[in-house]
Amino acid sequence: MVFELLKHSTKSRARVGRLHLPHGVVDTPVFMPVATQATVKGQPFRFITEIGYRLIVNNAYHLYLRPGTDIIKQAGGLHKFTGWQHNILTDSGGYQVFSMGELVKIDPDGITVRSHLDGSYHKLTPEKVMEIQNIFAPDIKMVLDDCPPWPATRERAEESVDRTLRWATICKQHNISDTILFAIVQGSTYLDLRELCAKELVKLNFDGYAIGGVSVGEPREFTLEVVQFVANLLPKDKPRYLMGVGTPEELLEYIKLGIDMFDCVLPTRYGRTGTAFTSEGKIVLRHSEYKNDFNPIDPTCDCYVCKNYTRAYIRHLFNADEMLGPILLTYHNLYFYKRWVDRIRDMILDDAI
Amino acid sequence: MVFELLKHSTKSRARVGRLHLPHGVVDTPVFMPVATQATVKGQPFRFITEIGYRLIVNNAYHLYLRPGTDIIKQAGGLHKFTGWQHNILTDSGGYQVFSMGELVKIDPDGITVRSHLDGSYHKLTPEKVMEIQNIFAPDIKMVLDDCPPWPATRERAEESVDRTLRWATICKQHNISDTILFAIVQGSTYLDLRELCAKELVKLNFDGYAIGGVSVGEPREFTLEVVQFVANLLPKDKPRYLMGVGTPEELLEYIKLGIDMFDCVLPTRYGRTGTAFTSEGKIVLRHSEYKNDFNPIDPTCDCYVCKNYTRAYIRHLFNADEMLGPILLTYHNLYFYKRWVDRIRDMILDDAI
Numbered sequence: 001m002v003f004e005l006l007k008h009s010t011k012s013r014a015r016v017g018r019l020h021l022p023h024g025v026v027d028t029p030v031f032m033p034v035a036t037q038a039t040v041k042g043q044p045f046r047f048i049t050e051i052g053y054r055l056i057v058n059n060a061y062h063l064y065l066r067p068g069t070d071i072i073k074q075a076g077g078l079h080k081f082t083g084w085q086h087n088i089l090t091d092s093g094g095y096q097v098f099s100m101g102e103l104v105k106i107d108p109d110g111i112t113v114r115s116h117l118d119g120s121y122h123k124l125t126p127e128k129v130m131e132i133q134n135i136f137a138p139d140i141k142m143v144l145d146d147c148p149p150w151p152a153t154r155e156r157a158e159e160s161v162d163r164t165l166r167w168a169t170i171c172k173q174h175n176i177s178d179t180i181l182f183a184i185v186q187g188s189t190y191l192d193l194r195e196l197c198a199k200e201l202v203k204l205n206f207d208g209y210a211i212g213g214v215s216v217g218e219p220r221e222f223t224l225e226v227v228q229f230v231a232n233l234l235p236k237d238k239p240r241y242l243m244g245v246g247t248p249e250e251l252l253e254y255i256k257l258g259i260d261m262f263d264c265v266l267p268t269r270y271g272r273t274g275t276a277f278t279s280e281g282k283i284v285l286r287h288s289e290y291k292n293d294f295n296p297i298d299p300t301c302d303c304y305v306c307k308n309y310t311r312a313y314i315r316h317l318f319n320a321d322e323m324l325g326p327i328l329l330t331y332h333n334l335y336f337y338k339r340w341v342d343r344i345r346d347m348i349l350d351d352a353i
Numbered sequence: 354m355v356f357e358l359l360k361h362s363t364k365s366r367a368r369v370g371r372l373h374l375p376h377g378v379v380d381t382p383v384f385m386p387v388a389t390q391a392t393v394k395g396q397p398f399r400f401i402t403e404i405g406y407r408l409i410v411n412n413a414y415h416l417y418l419r420p421g422t423d424i425i426k427q428a429g430g431l432h433k434f435t436g437w438q439h440n441i442l443t444d445s446g447g448y449q450v451f452s453m454g455e456l457v458k459i460d461p462d463g464i465t466v467r468s469h470l471d472g473s474y475h476k477l478t479p480e481k482v483m484e485i486q487n488i489f490a491p492d493i494k495m496v497l498d499d500c501p502p503w504p505a506t507r508e509r510a511e512e513s514v515d516r517t518l519r520w521a522t523i524c525k526q527h528n529i530s531d532t533i534l535f536a537i538v539q540g541s542t543y544l545d546l547r548e549l550c551a552k553e554l555v556k557l558n559f560d561g562y563a564i565g566g567v568s569v570g571e572p573r574e575f576t577l578e579v580v581q582f583v584a585n586l587l588p589k590d591k592p593r594y595l596m597g598v599g600t601p602e603e604l605l606e607y608i609k610l611g612i613d614m615f616d617c618v619l620p621t622r623y624g625r626t627g628t629a630f631t632s633e634g635k636i637v638l639r640h641s642e643y644k645n646d647f648n649p650i651d652p653t654c655d656c657y658v659c660k661n662y663t664r665a666y667i668r669h670l671f672n673a674d675e676m677l678g679p680i681l682l683t684y685h686n687l688y689f690y691k692r693w694v695d696r697i698r699d700m701i702l703d704d705a706i
Contacts, residue, residue: 042676
């Protein structure tokens, strides 16, 4: 059993559970820090562990390009290559093709992409994506999906669902047995296509289900509608993962709709560029009002950074282009996200939401 | 008493001692990591403390320019501004003027420099430099000196000694009483001028003596000759600081000549650019031979990085332009320097060198 449902809210569709994964138990709802290139940017893994994270996201496509499958195979998989001792989920790369604009073409049998590193061409098929992930040996693998941008015509969305279903079937066939594989629901903003995709994937009995193709430019109401609709179609005893989302407020909303897992670059990207998440909203530390503000980033936060450093000092680091600025602020933002989701979990357990 | 001499080698002029400073005891010989802009690049202070460092170098001139004296004054000094809880030595900025080529002119009463940040002009006088350092409140302050480049004519070297002596006198007069101030011996490669400078400074009774104006382009033999000559002129009961030096091998040589304190950017700069210090010499981790080398950076090293990460992974981080590469390698290099100097200290205690 991968997912253990501990509590279902009586006030919303929010759930509290646990993921039982090869590298340990993970409480849900869970936010997963993004470590695209096998590192959470600027954070030694001891920081990630100290904050309390036990599950991070690596990107199989990026790591296939660099350092390459051979090196990770020789190392004995991603855990041995990176030294991270807890759980890893690998994204297959379908979304990166969308987000990085490296797509060359999509065929019925796969996606041809052009490397942003050296311009070389690579065909990602479901077989290939599973071959890579089987070598990487993460704790959770993702199927290859066809993620269309928004807006998509109905024809394009139908095609996407057709391919996503076919590729999911192939991925399942090529997955090493007794390892965990999640499917991805596509269908753009067409609810009947989302329903078709979800129901067919559920028939294939995956270990978990992701909702993909949201936060790709569509208006927020559409995202909410799609997530609510799809979450209701997914089995209660399997984890639900909303890919690439979101702000702290969004996490709360989607948790109330029944989502268990999230990943997003916001805390790390904002951390690198000088924006802090605080209990009173986001603040831009570069602003001159913080030049002699000797308070912690967030006076209500008890993280290592807030206990030891001031806004004025961190602002100085950003102004002086010192690496320590991004390092410290990323740490704080990841801590903020962890604490935020932990509190939501407590509220669900208390039947407060 | 600032300096406590514990042992003098019978085989060389090497000494073992202790600095008694406001923020705790520091064993000598000691290497001091450079934190020019109030941060050891890429290292949260907890790493610096964990490695074992209790004394770091800040640059008063850089911090005077940015974030500015006012902000550090409002914070209550450098310790409160940065959060570093151990000892700080502030360099006055005389050397930066030399090394950054920002010098506009040197008068009998001070140095006019042009800011590399905004092109503004600033006159550093001994009075000004002490005013800044008195506000910064480090554990050890340095006088303003006139550091000529190599080669210097005898006339230029005489002028440098004349100014350095006069400025040292003024600095001492303007230092807050009962705070620690070190003088700097100049005189280029003219031994009689070095002797004059050292003897006159010793008469003024400073808390410690630095040897400046070495490693400024002169041949190595000259450096050794100057250091050996000057070290012998300095009082046994005061610490001796060789500024801006050096490689691990150089540290050993100069310790044997009686030097107690060093600072150098080598471990941090090499750490940022991909070169590791190891027990078998320097290695350039970017080289392809390390792409599938799953050994630690230095198999004989027991630092956090060597216990948790491989050469192949760190090489990947550098190739992928990931901040974590510089962070981890700087940590290791600083650990290497600490362990190196600690071993030399043990060897002196054992009368092995």
